[in-house]
Amino acid sequence: MKQTKYIFVVGGVISGVGKGVTSSSLGLILKNRGLRVTSIKIDPYINVDAGTMNPVEHGEVFVLRDGDETDQDMGNYERFLDMNLSKTNYMTTGRVYKSVIEKERNLEYKGKCVQVVPHIPLEVIGRIKRAGEEAKADVVMIEIGGTVGEYENILFLEAARMMKLSTPKDVAFVMVSYLPTPSKIGEMKTKPTQHAVRTLNASGIQPDILIARADVGLDKKRKEKISLFCNIPADRVISAPDVGSIYDIPINFEKEKLSEKLCEILNIDKKKADQKVWTKWKAFAKHAHNGKKTLKIAMIGKYFETGDFILSDSYLSVIEAIKYSSYKEGEKPIMSWLNSTDFEDSPAKLKELKKYDGIIIPGGFGSRGVEGNLKAIKFARENKIPYLGLCYGMQMMVIEYARNVLGLKDANTREVNPGSKNLVIDVMDSQKEILKNSAYGGSMRLGEYKAMLRDKTIAKEAYASSSQGRTLGTKKGPTFILERHRHRYEVNPAYVADLEAKGLVFSGRSPDGHLMEIAELPKSKHPFFLGTQFHPEFLARPLTPHPLFTAFIKACTKNKKHPN
DSSP states (O other), rough: OOOOOOEEEOOSSSSSHHHHHHHHHHHHHHHHHTTEEEEEEOOSSSSGGGGSSSSSHHOEEOOOTTEEEOOHHHHHHHHHHTOOOOGGGGEEHHHHHHHHHHHTTTTTTTTOOOOOHHHHHHHHHHHHHHHHHHHTTTTEEEEEOOTTTOOOHHHHHHHHHHHHHGGGGGEEEEEEEEEEOOTTTOOOOOOOHHHHHHHHHTTOOOOEEEEEEEEEOHHHHHHHHHHHHHHHGGGGGGEOOOOSGGHHHHHHHHHTTTHHHHHHHTOOOOOOOOHOOOOHHHHHHHHHHHHHEEEEEEEEESSSSTTEHHHHHHHHHHHHHHHHHHHHHEEEEEEEEEGGGGSOOOOHHGGGGGOOOOEEEEEOOSSSHHHHHHHHHHHHHTTTTTTTTHHHHHHHHHHHHHHHHHHHHOEETTTOTTOOOTTEEEEOOHHHHHHTTTTOOOSEEEEEEEEOOEEEEEEEHHHHHOSSOOEEEEESSEEEEEEEOOOSEEEOOGGGGHHHHTTTTEEEETTTSSSSEEOOOTTTOSEEEEESSOOOGOOBBTTTTTTTHHHHHHHHHHHSSSSS
């Protein structure tokens, strides 16, 4: 019987050190050795899922195929491993405690005194093993959020320690730590990492591999020093300097033979890497550096500002999807983050949009910046600038068209102005009772749904040109797509006929024809003016870009106004 192996990835010194992309990269290099890999993210929050977290504070909410609202690292796992994960692969403190309490209420502990230890760690272990079983995995990657030493991580580290105690040859620990180089000192310091390792030791865990994150590569002297004081062989201290692209990380890891070292630690047969896939990955990674032709893309959002910083993590999947399609077309995207509120009272700001080859308005919630969005969309439509609207971006596109083409000057969404006489975007019937009872968590239209494509449209043409098997059906029958959703509001069916009579085309609909999934203008009216109620960015992968993003990038290329 095959014995599943488990690799825990933990962080030291600072948060945001790169555990997510490290876990994703480790999974990729092991997969390229012919191993079946799956990944788990453990978030220490009390939240049951990521859906109720503010994207400005936490970053993007990534939606899985089954509708689970998760941390953005789950998106990295899916993109690097080119696979679909499920709610089994994600857990939070809130989710774990909720499950244990429900079991206690159902007498599943048969009258025992239910305690934090061992029952919480045992629940964590059960979830980890279940994810491995469902995926029939050879290796399960488990990323524990935050850093070692944080109070909220203690129980997850305890679960990891118990697994190591139970099957020591099947569990390995990788610590991702940071080695600072203070500018006034000019010397890389290992002491914070030494303390981080000792803090992990206090939890009964010794790392097998140490990933040394730093501005520059690690020299031999630092490796030897870490080896001596952290009780790790020097050849298992892996240099991880800053790189121009996260897609270089697995390539750098393999230069230090990291997958081979992990196989040795876990007693896994060292199969040769799949050179065909590996060659494609390296070719893809080169595009991030070698693109000479550039596209100027404006991303107009409402979750960019956080203090003095721009938080592009709020739209991480959209940004990556743009990169994948741009690289496929031999372009390098130059992206600008524009705040939608800037367009509300400044015509001069609107005119600046002419310098961009394409405009995207991604998802969002609430009323802030709505009028700025509408003005930017009107400008893009009238000036023939390629436009892609995602979820909220499609809803804004429909409102703009209803106001300025259909003539409904008060057209709006119930989310922003429930008193409007023309609610062209309204709450779904299934959501009305949910909102009445304030049952917000995990209650939107979430996950994968089918949509039927209309012939002779930009959307149908884009999907038909994709060789990734994204469409369902045959040439003789209807063609469907499967895409992931996250929303409560929809195009109001009462306005569809009037909107279409004025030229707007709903090229994607639910199988029953009731829900509008894609809206567009024909190419005869606009080079690319398209919005989706779903989130195509969640299915964009490095080696298989999403066809709608690729169609958008192609239109941007034709619209290019600047020399390369």
